[in-house]
Amino acid sequence: MDHHRTCQQAKQAESMEAAAQLQAQRESVAAAKAAVREAPSTHARQSAQAKLAELEAVAGRSQRTLQELERQTDEAEAKLTLRTDAEAKWLEALKKAEGAEKLCPIFPVGDALVEPFWPQGLGSNRGFHSALDAAWAIHVMHAEGSVEPALVDRAFCYDVMLHGAFVSGSVLPGGNWTADCLTRYAPSLVKGTLMTYEDPHSKRSHKGRAAVPSRYLSLVGASLAVIGKAPARM
Numbered sequence: 001m002d003h004h005r006t007c008q009q010a011k012q013a014e015s016m017e018a019a020a021q022l023q024a025q026r027e028s029v030a031a032a033k034a035a036v037r038e039a040p041s042t043h044a045r046q047s048a049q050a051k052l053a054e055l056e057a058v059a060g061r062s063q064r065t066l067q068e069l070e071r072q073t074d075e076a077e078a079k080l081t082l083r084t085d086a087e088a089k090w091l092e093a094l095k096k097a098e099g100a101e102k103l104c105p106i107f108p109v110g111d112a113l114v115e116p117f118w119p120q121g122l123g124s125n126r127g128f129h130s131a132l133d134a135a136w137a138i139h140v141m142h143a144e145g146s147v148e149p150a151l152v153d154r155a156f157c158y159d160v161m162l163h164g165a166f167v168s169g170s171v172l173p174g175g176n177w178t179a180d181c182l183t184r185y186a187p188s189l190v191k192g193t194l195m196t197y198e199d200p201h202s203k204r205s206h207k208g209r210a211a212v213p214s215r216y217l218s219l220v221g222a223s224l225a226v227i228g229k230a231p232a233r234m
């Protein structure tokens, strides 16, 4: 939402600046026209006409820029309105759900979870891995008796899936796959995600130990040992 508001405000400010610039240029054009009319000699008129043509060309360009900026401002405004309406509906739905005791988790899979970047050719691949991850999350929910560990597991598997470039060796041989992501992804892929969770320099992926499902925690020590660091207290 903030992003859409910032975009809309930036476009509006740009439009206003362009409009003010165009206004100043139109005044210069008007002054140049007066100079043509009042030119005392043929030479002075020719010179004033050349100046006028130059100023009119500049003002013409500014006019087109302003039109484009106004179009972009309208577009940004429409997006902001859409987001504002969607957020209002979401907040209303949340309010209605207040006090609900039985929660129903929704685990999107495939393209509904992540829109593939087509040159990678990973859409189907990520489609069935994410479906298996969702099945595993439901298993975790039943095994642990609450939704929270399932959400942590689901989020972790999602990161493993996205961190992997799926080059040769990223996934284990398919014959032994189950819904458990440890049977599908190479240990190095899972460890790589664990390492970025631990790494304070990893801007988006530094999520800390709380974001790691408990059963993976034993892997953290092994991962840190690889780079010669002692594991933190768990």
Ligand SMILES: Cc1cc2nc3c(=O)[nH]c(=O)nc-3n(C[C@H](O)[C@H](O)[C@H](O)COP(=O)(O)OP(=O)(O)OC[C@H]3O[C@@H](n4cnc5c(N)ncnc54)[C@H](O)[C@@H]3O)c2cc1C
Pocket (backbone or CB within 6 Å): 109, 110, 111, 112, 116, 121, 122, 123, 124, 125, 127
């Ligand atoms: C042109 C093209 C080329 C591609 N090439 C590759 C490739 O080379 N390699 C690769 O890995 N991926 C490729 N992909 C991507 C891949 O096809 C998708 O990522 C993958 O099919 C996603 O699977 P999905 O099950 O999530 O969604 P989908 O395969 O889109 O399945 C969704 C299903 O839900 C149905 N549906 C939608 N709405 C409703 C509703 N309201 N009620 C009931 N059913 C509904 C749809 O009809 C559809 O059958 C390509 C995609 C395109 C379009």
